[in-house]
Amino acid sequence: MSKKILVVDDEPDIVQVVSFRLRNAGYDVVTALSGRKGLDLVESERPDLILLDLRLPDIEGYDICEKLKNDEKYKSIPVVLLTASIISGSVKKLESSGADDCILKPFDYEDLLEIVGKLIKKAK
Amino acid sequence: MKIKLTMGGKLVLILSIVLLMLVSAGVIGKIAIDRVSESGREVLKESEEIEAIQKMGLVIQRLIMPPNDYLVHGRKREYGYFEGLLQKNKKHLAACKKRVSAPRETQLLHEVGGSLEEINKLALKIFSLEDPIGNEEGAKLMEDMDAIADMSISKIDDVLAEARKEKMEYVAESKKVEIKSERVILVVISVMLAGILTWGFSFVRSITRPVGELIALTEKVAEGDLTARMHDLSNDEIGTLARSFNRMARRLYETTVSIEDLKKEMAARKKAEIEAQEAVAIKTQFISMVSHELRTPLTAIKESINIVFEGVGSDSIEQSKNFLGIAKRSVDRLARLIDDVLNFHKLELGKVDFNIEENDINKAVREIKEMMQPVAIEKGLKFIIDLDENIPKIKFDKDKIIQVMSNLVNNSIKFTEDGSVTVTTAVEGDNTVRVSVKDTGCGISEENIPKLFQKFEQFGDGNGRKTGGTGLGLSISREIIMKHKGKIWAESTWGEGATFHFVLPIREKRG
Structure with missing residues (x-):
């Protein structure tokens, strides 16, 4: 059974290209354009990995990550943060959020797939 | 004698x-x-x-x-x-x-x-x-x-x-x-x-009278009036006391004044320091914003072109078109970003020419409706206009005011998931015309309202509004309204939508 990945980003274009790449690599993909929707999908879809944008209109990526990592039910799900600017958040904040990895936009899809693959393998 | x-x-x-x-x-x-x-x-x-x-x-x-x-x-x-x-x-x-x-x-x-x-x-x-x-x-x-x-x-x-x-x-x-x-x-x-x-x-009188006066003056000094002085100076011990009192009050006044000066200077320095810190913070924010706003469309452009170029699973022309469409939108967005930054910079430097002439504000609102209604309908929102037909013609730069209204309406549409966006015009007071843009979206938290019109201010911290733009839209609008000697402000309750207002003077006050 193929692994399920949740992509949360408020930029529809980014969601579209990332989803395409992930589906092409054989993953199941669910998408959310807001933090709240993303949290709902974590509950209903039980993804194997989450790709989370840092800047979301309703809830910040850090906070979502922190929330998930402090929840016994979801803390085992690997979270990869997507950020367009490392300056907008300190490295410390990034570390304290408990995210498993972080990818800076624009990224090479090979790198993205490698990180995603490694984390899913580890989570098994 | x-x-x-x-x-x-x-x-x-x-x-x-x-x-x-x-x-x-x-x-x-x-x-x-x-x-x-x-x-x-x-x-x-x-x-x-x-x-x-x-x-x-x-x-x-x-x-x-x-x-x-x-x-x-x-x-x-x-x-x-x-x-x-x-x-x-x-x-x-x-x-x-x-x-x-x-x-x-x-x-x-x-x-x-x-x-x-x-x-x-x-x-x-x-x-x-x-x-x-x-x-x-x-x-x-x-x-x-x-x-x-x-x-x-x-x-x-x-x-x-x-x-x-x-x-x-x-x-x-x-x-x-x-x-x-x-x-x-x-x-x-x-x-x-x-x-x-x-x-x-x-x-006894010669003692009690000046002593009484001194007591009253001391009370005054105690209450903070450091200019209180004894004027009737005799040659006796009371006179000496009065002179000592005057000297003390003068010294107190001088010390207080110098302390006040020092305080003012310190406050000024502190302010300058804060301003400098703010300037650095704004610069950092600007770089952060620019990098974010550049990287996001760049990511989309890069990936969509890659997908088309590599032909990965894009065997259909439709799919290729879709990804190229993403690339095109993102390129447009980049161009808009560069335009905004330059535009605002020019506005700030006062290098933008204003073409202020007699215009009909209601006509401008109708043009905005024509432009923006399709966008609203696409998102499932109603676009309503409520115009006061008795508004006199006033002087403004039509293109610039349309830019402001379009920015406000765009924001409202962006932050409203369902409901409506309403544009209202009205005469306010004796000599101003007000234009209001009201939405039924998520609203803005109270603490963020004063920050709205600051440069590069975007709220991505879970408080509802993330402009998704350059963070310059409202700053540009404010600059334009200020050039018209008008005023722009926002009212909102978190969770209950937001209303942006601006007023323009009916008789333009020059200078």
Whole structure:
């Protein structure tokens, strides 16, 4: 059974290209354009990995990550943060959020797939 | 000329005057008492003499009794009695003479002495009579002797009466002197009391009045009025105190002023520092924003072109078109970003020309409706306009105001998931026209409202509004409205939508 990945980003274009790449690599993909929707999908879809944008209109990526990592039910799900600017958040904040990895936009899809693959393998 | 004295000086002066008055009262009293005692002594002496003389009268009366008895009874021994009395009389007279000094009394005693001699002669004649009882010569001699004795006694009585009268006069005189000296002392004491009271009162006043004033001024200083000064400066200790007070108040004022200056300077430095920090923060934010806003479309462009280029699973023309569409949108977005940054920079530098002329604001709103309604409908929102048809024509740059309205409407559509966006126009007050853009979206938290119009401000922190743009839209709008001498602001309650208003002056105020 193929692994399920949740992509949360408020930029529809980014969601579209990332989803395409992930589906092409054989993953199941669910998408959310807001933090709240993303949290709902974590509950209903039980993804194997989450790709989370840092800047979301309703809830910040850090906070979502922190929330998930402090929840016994979801803390085992690997979270990869997507950020367009490392300056907008300190490295410390990034570390304290408990995210498993972080990818800076624009990224090479090979790198993205490698990180995603490694984390899913580890989570098994 | 008013002699200025210190308080100690005044006290010394008052005490000296009191002392002087007491001494003079004492002297006057002493003189009066001396006078009284002098006359008293005289009176006393006189009355002693009178008593002695009075005794003389009695002795003379007794002296003539033995010769008389001899004529009655014829006893020889009467002579012996007489002789004894006479000796006694002479002795008494001699004693009197020693004590009496007044001429009148001396004269009297001399006369009494003469009388005694005559009585003696007559008595000797009587006692020489052989047959005294019923003797006619004896009776005659006796009559003579009686007359002499009577005369002496009456003389003594006269002198005594006169002496008594004088004594009475002396007593009356001394009484008068007593009363007079009493009066003098009373007057002196009254004057002294009055003087002390007057001086004392004015002295106490001269202390309490300036002290009261000083207390009032001290209260003023305590309440923060450091300009309070004592103006009525005397030469005494109170004056010195007042001068010290003035100096203290002045120093306090100077110190406070310099502290205030220091505080102001510190506040100014602090402000400058904060401003500098803010400038750095804005710059950091700007770089962060630009990097984010560049990277996001770049990611989309890169990946979509890669997908098409690599032909990964994009066997259909439709799919290729879709990804190229993403690339195109993202390129447009990049271009818009560059435009916004340049636009705002130019606005800030005042390098943008405004074409301000008479225009119809309602017409501009209708144009906005034409532009934006399709976008709203696409998102499932209603686009409503509510126009006041009585709005006069006002002067504004139509393109720029449309840019502002489009920015506001765009934001509203972006942050509203369902409901409507309403644009309203109205005349506000006497000389402004108001345009409001109201939405039914998520709203803005209270703390973020003041930040809305700041440069590069975007809220991606879970408080609802993330412009998704450059963070410059509202800043550009604000600059444009300011150039029109108008005002722009926002009202919102978190979760209940937001309303953005701007007003433009009906009569444009130049300068």
